Amino acid sequence: MDDKKEKLQSAAHFLFLKNGYKNTNIAQIAKKAGVAVGSFYNYYPSKQAIFLEVYIAENEAVRNRFVQEINWEGDIEQLIGQFFAYTVKNIMNNNILIEWNNGSVSKMLHDYYYSQTGRENNSFYRFLQETVSKRLQKEKIAPDLIGKVLKVFDFIYYIDCHVTGHEFEGYNETLQTFVQYFIKGITSATK
Structure with a gap:
């Protein structure tokens, strides 16, 4: 990667994490990176473009830590609780990742993650699909039910790529309840 681009990414990550999207501007990013504002535009067409790149990297890093910290062989219902607790602790308190629900940039983020490219590049999404599938196979769930x-x-x-907490009051709690009871229904049906 080009040295200036790397400096811009690093500066943007630092500033977005510290100040959030709204309170960070291109001039601040360029200054922190030690490059002219005009040089910024040689690498990124807009603040949104660099933010998307920073968001993807931050999301990947936080999700990878989550994958490493959780015992995926444990009780599946407890896993759901751990998943949502981790989300509240590590995502809702992160000035970059909290932007998922910010109306000014959430559409761009949601569009990317719901696109074919976004889904293919989302290693956490793929990990969850594979893990859920393997767990259900281990529980001897019929392939059609899987x-x-x-x-x-x-x-x-x-739903997560099309609804934000600003659009649906109680979104996170409702999603957690939906997932918990869905999993309870599946696990009780197989016992």
């Missing part, structure tokens, strides 16, 4: 469960997983992903 397919239905994965379709519900896709539906949850769709």
Whole structure:
């Protein structure tokens, strides 16, 4: 990667994490990176473009830490609780990742993650699909039911890419309740 681009990314990451999207501007990013504002535009057409790049990298890093910290062989219902607790602790308190629900940039983020490219590049999404599928196979769930469960997983992903907390009051709690009771229903049906 070009040295100036790397400096811009590093500066943008620092400033977005410290100040959030709204309170960071291109001049601040360029100054922190030690480059002229005009040089910024040689690498990025807008603040949104660099933010998307920073967001993707931050999301990947936080999700990878989550994957490493959780015991994925544990009780599946407890895993759901851990997932949402981790989300509140590490995502809702992160000035970059909290922008998922910010109306000024959430559409860009949602559009990217719901696009074919976004889904293919989302290693956490793929990890969850594979992990859920393997867990259900281990529980001797019929392949057709696994397919239905994965379709519900896709539906949850769709909802997450099309609804924000600003549009639906109580969104995070409602999503957690939906997922918890869905998993309870699946696990109780297989016992």
